[in-house]
Amino acid sequence: MSSNSDISQFVxxxxxxxxxxxxxxxxxxxxxxxAYWDLQNQIVYFSSSLQSKxxxxxxxxxxxxxxxxxxxxxxVKNPTASLDLAAAYxxxxxxxxxxTQMTEMSYVLPTNKNVPIxxxxxxxxxxxxxxxxxxxxxxxxxxxxxxxxxxxAEFDKIVQV
Numbered sequence: 668m669s670s671n672s673d674i675s676q677f678v679x680x681x682x683x684x685x686x687x688x689x690x691x692x693x694x695x696x697x698x699x700x701x702a703y704w705d706l707q708n709q710i711v712y713f714s715s716s717l718q719s720k721x722x723x724x725x726x727x728x729x730x731x732x733x734x735x736x737x738x739x740x741x742x743v744k745n746p747t748a749s750l751d752l753a754a755a756y757x758x759x760x761x762x763x764x765x766x767t768q769m770t771e772m773s774y775v776l777p778t779n780k781n782v783p784i785x786x787x788x789x790x791x792x793x794x795x796x797x798x799x800x801x802x803x804x805x806x807x808x809x810x811x812x813x814x815x816x817x818x819x820a821e822f823d824k825i826v827q828v
Contacts, residue, residue, distance in 0.1 A: 728791055728802065735776075735803035 717724045740760060742753045759765055766777040770785050776799060777784075784794055792799045 726791070732802050732804045735800070735805050737805065 740757050742750065742757070746753055761778050763779055763781050766779040766782040769775055770777050770782060770788075776788070776796060780796060784792075784796070784799065788799070792802055
C-alpha cells in the first residue's frame with residue numbers, strides 16, 4: 668500500500684462494532700479503504716490474510732503515536748475463592764508460554780519481557796518493549812478524571828445522544 672496515496676479515493680467506514688467476518692468482507696469486496704479497527708480485533712493477522720489473497724491492505728501506526736491500553740489483573744480484598752488460586756491464575760497469565768500465545772494470537776504486547784515481540788509488530792514498532800513504548804501514548808487518567816463530567820456534558824450537547 669502506497670504511503671502517499673490520495674486518501675480521497677478511499678471509502679471510509681467505522682466498522683469498530685462489526686464482527687470480524689463483516690469487516691473482512693467489507694474490506695475485501697465492498698471497497699472499504701480505511702476502517703478503524705483495533706489490534707484486539709487482530710487487524711495484523713487478518714490484514715496479512717487479506718494480503719495473501721492479493722488485497723492491497725496494511726495496518727499503520729499514526730505518526731503521532733498510538734494509544735496504549737493497559738489492562739490489569741488484580742486480586743480483590745478478601746476474595747471468596749482461594750487467594751492461592753487467584754495468585755496462580757495471575758502467575759499463569761503472565762507466564763512466558765501464555766504471554767507468547769497471547770502475542771501471537773491477538774497481537775497484544777506482552778507484560779513478560781522474556782516474550783519475543785511478534786514479527787508483524789516488530790516490523791512496524793520495534794523489537795523490544797522499551798522501544799515500542801516510546802511510540803505509544805498513555806492515557807492521563809488524572810486529567811481525564813478531573814475533566815470527565817465537563818467533557819461528557821459537552822459531548823452530549825454536541826452529539827445529543
